[in-house]
Amino acid sequence: MISIRNICKSFGSNLVLDGISLEVGQGEVVCIIGASGSGKSTLLRCVNGLETYDSGDITVEGERVDQTGKHMVAIREKVAMVFQRFNLFPHRTALENVMEGPIYVKREPRAVAERNARAVLVQVGLAGKENAYPENLSGGQQQRVAIARALAMQPHAILFDEPTSALDPELVGEVLAVMRTLADQGMTMMVVTHEMAFAREVADRVIFIDQGHIIEQGPAREVLGAPQHERTQDFLRRVTHPI
């Protein structure tokens, strides 16, 4: 459903994506790992047009992702995004954050949007927090509101850009649990993450990116359990044994 073919992207003279190709099928959970600066977040941001790419093609259900194209809104309705720093709207309550897209982008009637918004907030375990403002929620709760906000758009896929990297360690679990449930329900997901345990248990496929290239990819147990490439081995050693 998401098809990335040979994309290149540079910031100035710095080539961050160097000919990456990747297919993500319906219902597939793909985890992208790699050192910071390896290009993994940029790759994700290209998929819903938050970043442009210099060459190659990205298509979502056959529509080309092109910032100047008129399909961009339709693509963003299909592919939701969850950010590292949540990016909730601080001037709106949890419920209003979740209703924002359905009401103002999809033009759903308020009553319908509100009913759905309450339902997705329950789904992410935030019943009772509807009227809380983001600043009064913990990081884990905020990220779950952000996931609810993504879900309310009834996307065909969700992109997660290091969704737990800004969280205190004890709050990571609640967010990963919600993501795991989504994966189990068949949501198509691309997840840039440093949570190797999550990747191992939830991902259908793990991609290791380094210096703008896909170095290694395959089922989680292979890439994480028995990495073939020296750079993957080196990266995993540093992640799992930081001291």
Place this chain on the structure above:
Amino acid sequence: MAAFAVKDLVEFAPLLAQGAVITVEVFACGLIVATLLGLIWALMRVSGVPVLAGFSKGLINTIRGIPILVQLFFIYFVLPDLGVQLTAFQAGFIGLGFAYSCYMAEVFRGGIEAIDPGQIEAAKSLGMGRAMTMWRVVLPQAFKVALPPYGNTCIMLMKDTSQASIITVAELSFQSKIIAASTFKNAEVFTLVAVFYLVLCVPLILIVGRLEKRFGRR
């Protein structure tokens, strides 16, 4: 110096109060013009459209660089040559409003640019267009950021309405000059005028303070 006469104050107060009413009117009309135009200049400036942004920037820097007094002269004395006749009052509030729109524009731009880019990305990722993002996400937050400098600019505008006296708008300082010139009671008149301006500014300070409290929380 002659003795400061309290009974003169009582005598001058009603005349000055008439001027104060005009001052408030010039201020209110000027503020509306300044706020609306300022918002337009600010939106043009951050629009990302080079022509609009360039025009706005050029205008702001030009107008800011010309004394308000000179701008008022232009509107009141030069525009009639071009076929635009304005009363002193109209010329006063339009001139002040126009001049202040450039300060307001910078106030609003500051508020808009203070918003975390992540907010705009979140709006984009929901499929919002530029205008919707501005209206639903950026401006409500920018409003809060811009409120304190906006209040400050309002108070400056209140005091700068006195410049309209130069084109014969019969506002507070215009009245005071007339009274002072005819009575020579400079100390009494100008003390009273100072108090009048101060009193006019107090409600503004209170209103802005209340708004900051109300919106400051989020």
